[in-house]
Amino acid sequence: xxxxxxxxxxxxxxxxxxALVIGVAIRxxxxxxxxxxxxxEEGETVMNIWLKISPDNTVTVIIPHAEMGQGVHTTxxxxxxxxxxxxxxxxxxxxxxxxxxxxxxxxAKGFIAGNKTFPKFLEETIxxxxxxxxxxxxxxxxxxxxxxRFTGQQGMRIAGAAAKAMLLQAAAxxxxxxxxxxxxxxxxxxxxxxxxxxxxxxxxPAAAKVKAPKQPKxxxxxxxxxxxxxxxxxxxxxxxxxxxxxGMDMIVPNMKYxxxxxAPVFGAKVKSVDTSIPSDSEGVLKVLNLENAVAVIAQGYxxxxxxxxxxxxxxxxxxNDGKSQxxxxxxxxxxxxxxxxxxxxxxxxxxxxxxxxxxxxxxxxEAEYQLPFLAHATMEPMNCTAWVHDGKxxxxxxxxxxLGVMAAVAELLxxxxxxxxxxxxxxxxxxxxxxxxxxxRQAVAIAKEVDFPVKLIWSREEDTxxxxxxxxxxxxxxxxxxxxxxxxxxSHQFLFKHHPPEAADLPYAVPNQLIQFTSPSSFVPWxxxxxxxxxxxxxxxxxxxxELAFAAKKDPLAFRKSLTQDKPRFQKxxxxxxxxxxxxxxxxxxxxxxxxxAQSFGSIVAxxxxxxxxxxxKVKVHRVVCVADPGFAIHPDxxxxxxxSGIIYGLAAAMTGEITIENGAVAQSNxxxxxxxxxxxxxxxxxxxxxSGNPPGGAGEPSTPVIAPAVTNAIFNATGVRIRRLPIxxxxxxxxxxxxx
Amino acid sequence: xxxxxINGKEYSVEAPAGMPLLWVIREQCELTGTKFGCGIAxxxxxxxxxxxxxxxxxxxxxxxxxxxxxxxxxxxAPDENTLxxxxxxxxxxxxxxxxxxxxxxxxxxxxLLNENPAPSDEEIEQAMxxxxxxxxxxxxxxxxxxxxxxxxxxxxxxxxxx
Ligand code: FES
Ligand code: FES
Numbered sequence: 013x014x015x016x017x018x019x020x021x022x023x024x025x026x027x028x029x030x031a032l033v034i035g036v037a038i039r040x041x042x043x044x045x046x047x048x049x050x051x052x053e054e055g056e057t058v059m060n061i062w063l064k065i066s067p068d069n070t071v072t073v074i075i076p077h078a079e080m081g082q083g084v085h086t087t088x089x090x091x092x093x094x095x096x097x098x099x100x101x102x103x104x105x106x107x108x109x110x111x112x113x114x115x116x117x118x119x120a121k122g123f124i125a126g127n128k129t130f131p132k133f134l135e136e137t138i139x140x141x142x143x144x145x146x147x148x149x150x151x152x153x154x155x156x157x158x159x160x161r162f163t164g165q166q167g168m169r170i171a172g173a174a175a176k177a178m179l180l181q182a183a184a185x186x187x188x189x190x191x192x193x194x195x196x197x198x199x200x201x202x203x204x205x206x207x208x209x210x211x212x213x214x215x216x217p218a219a220a221k222v223k224a225p226k227q228p229k230x231x232x233x234x235x236x237x238x239x240x241x242x243x244x245x246x247x248x249x250x251x252x253x254x255x256x257x258x259g260m261d262m263i264v265p266n267m268k269y270x271x272x273x274x275a276p277v278f279g280a281k282v283k284s285v286d287t288s289i290p291s292d293s294e295g296v297l298k299v300l301n302l303e304n305a306v307a308v309i310a311q312g313y314x315x316x317x318x319x320x321x322x323x324x325x326x327x328x329x330x331x332n333d334g335k336s337q338x339x340x341x342x343x344x345x346x347x348x349x350x351x352x353x354x355x356x357x358x359x360x361x362x363x364x365x366x367x368x369x370x371x372x373x374x375x376x377x378e379a380e381y382q383l384p385f386l387a388h389a390t391m392e393p394m395n396c397t398a399w400v401h402d403g404k405x406x407x408x409x410x411x412x413x414x415l416g417v418m419a420a421v422a423e424l425l426x427x428x429x430x431x432x433x434x435x436x437x438x439x440x441x442x443x444x445x446x447x448x449x450x451x452x453r454q455a456v457a458i459a460k461e462v463d464f465p466v467k468l469i470w471s472r473e474e475d476t477x478x479x480x481x482x483x484x485x486x487x488x489x490x491x492x493x494x495x496x497x498x499x500x501x502x503s504h505q506f507l508f509k510h511h512p513p514e515a516a517d518l519p520y521a522v523p524n525q526l527i528q529f530t531s532p533s534s535f536v537p538w539x540x541x542x543x544x545x546x547x548x549x550x551x552x553x554x555x556x557x558x559e560l561a562f563a564a565k566k567d568p569l570a571f572r573k574s575l576t577q578d579k580p581r582f583q584k585x586x587x588x589x590x591x592x593x594x595x596x597x598x599x600x601x602x603x604x605x606x607x608x609x610a611q612s613f614g615s616i617v618a619x620x621x622x623x624x625x626x627x628x629x630k631v632k633v634h635r636v637v638c639v640a641d642p643g644f645a646i647h648p649d650x651x652x653x654x655x656x657s658g659i660i661y662g663l664a665a666a667m668t669g670e671i672t673i674e675n676g677a678v679a680q681s682n683x684x685x686x687x688x689x690x691x692x693x694x695x696x697x698x699x700x701x702x703x704s705g706n707p708p709g710g711a712g713e714p715s716t717p718v719i720a721p722a723v724t725n726a727i728f729n730a731t732g733v734r735i736r737r738l739p740i741x742x743x744x745x746x747x748x749x750x751x752x753x
Numbered sequence: 754x755x756x757x758x759i760n761g762k763e764y765s766v767e768a769p770a771g772m773p774l775l776w777v778i779r780e781q782c783e784l785t786g787t788k789f790g791c792g793i794a795x796x797x798x799x800x801x802x803x804x805x806x807x808x809x810x811x812x813x814x815x816x817x818x819x820x821x822x823x824x825x826x827x828x829x830a831p832d833e834n835t836l837x838x839x840x841x842x843x844x845x846x847x848x849x850x851x852x853x854x855x856x857x858x859x860x861x862x863x864x865l866l867n868e869n870p871a872p873s874d875e876e877i878e879q880a881m882x883x884x885x886x887x888x889x890x891x892x893x894x895x896x897x898x899x900x901x902x903x904x905x906x907x908x909x910x911x912x913x914x915x
Binding site for chain 2: 083188244245247248249250252253254255256257260261263268294295312314315318331371382389390391392395438439440441443469471472560649650653656657658660661663664682683684688689690691692694696698
């Protein structure tokens, strides 16, 4: 994959080579030309998606998202190529450079406004507001399962359709024939009546002079030729040959290596460290006291790490030094009690009168749940290569947020954004971790002390102990059922609210609801963890609804169906999973089935887990059936792979995932004590997709929130033990095993 | 000075005593296909072959493999224009997601099929459980190994796996 330099694209209308470039009429200080008439007439709408057509009739799609394994380069290229009627065998892609003009405006708009449409007269104002917001926030984030939903739908497709319209117009003008008589197919336009044909490349120079249509007509679903198919992913060949370059693999001339140890207790400062280099150390160049961390620069990672391990570093004490995980949970419980007593909880949602409905209920079910801190544990440990020279800084890293990286570097070095270049590389897993800039700032702080490029590599230990964690939390849930087992009241008090804002919503029709939260202070840094708040609320809501089904003496799947009758998409997903999972067929003793369903990032996903609990109390998840309604799966095989990935990621967390705090610091350090799912523990996963016709939903995250409750609900079904504390490995299930005769 | 034979090529490198093979391969030889994941033989990302056997290069001192035949992901294809049967199967099953673990996965799989050209599910699981994939592509890895195994069986004319 080739990278564009800043110079190569700015100010280009028609490239010197005669290539047609759509949306590249972007010049600093000339905003109206940036708009290129694509979305609005004038003013503030920017098209941040581009394509160019080369003289050899190759179409290159420029993609403003990082490839972290979701196949986004392929999927977004397909969306554009389909609208353009491009020849897929001659489509290439390149990742957009980190530049303000690529601020991911459509992503932010999608997040803030959802898929709402606005009255025509408001559009420009709203677009202007979003554009400003996005630029201030330096938004080029790959996350929130947003690429397809927002960039693809609102950017790529429009860019492709607009280009096709321009090419058709150019052909009509050249041949002097009615545009309606033209056909576009495989990067060629033909006029059957006069027997004329021309390739897109041939028409491109003329097309570039045509005014871009304001409202290019998008294809309807039955006209798709690429979307909905699964061509081989463009990024895969390099990933089987060892040629794919991740941030970790950057080699810059004259580069040296660094590694780092941050204060084990978050926020502590270095008290003392001997920064002199011992005479018997090999290849060590510098020991740096960075105030809250110590770094070593050396000829290689190994030399740096060996030196770091030798150092006797003393850290200042902090008020959190003695804190344990127990203290943290106790603190949360106290904070919850206090907030309840003082009635100081914030409202998430309220309807009817939950209090009186609860007191009038026939049965009341009540439970407290607890979830642990989770680390991301991306396969590629954190790293960043930085070179600070001549008032400039160059960065090589794999980031979900290259513009954020740029801004962080500029701020740290007090230089202008123009002086910062970010070369984004492949990401060896993101999961939210690589939307942060902590590692980049460290690398720059190190690199500015020397005049050569430095690659900072974190050890796995550092990666585990200095993550930004999915929070640990407790939650209190209460519900009332009437005589026939129908829920009449639902009350839920939870801690912390990040995003998306709707994560704690109850999808079920319960008349009286009170959902509240409070946010106690925490000294453990928080970060986006695959599916963010849904990773918490999926477990809470779907466990508790299962408890209610049991109390109501109803089948858990039928119970969910009866409470979602106003949601046709849920009904269809539940029907299909009932069939595909053989829900109603018997299982052997000590086997169980559990279901969970949730809507997140625009997709509805249900999962049924089939588990066995053996005599040693060991849980084996044999099979997971997944039914997803993402509206429309652009690349069904890629979507399926994302479902599989999210399930295994969530399963690892559910089974053994737990970061605990001891003496103020993270107790786990590597894969031996922060265990993740391996092949011998991985279930067989069967994914079924429903193309419901709704706007495309996310793929990278929505399968994660429901796997934990599907498994714990299955364990309940197998053993009668309700797991209210994750991870599952904390619960001794031996006693629960039924005697088989 | 250490002398290593990697993918049939001789390398003479300066490396301090105890330096693991992984860092020599990645930093001195600039063969970055072999990955660092954990450094303690827990994840398999650094798997290479020494005399055809899979080893974890992150805990193997470079000095201990002098004079042996080392193979990395860059060296398993029969020639520049042909992929190894296992790599081909990986593409056909669209196995990699982020791809970071896949060099190690492929090296473990090649070693397994060299030993056992027709492994059962259990044998695959056993051989591959030392390789973590945080993208959770275990199902696809397993299918790809079976596909490669079938391809091996189907054609006896295939060049011998290394
Ligand atoms: S890096 Fe060697 S096993 Fe993980
Ligand atoms: S493909 Fe990402 S870790 Fe395996």
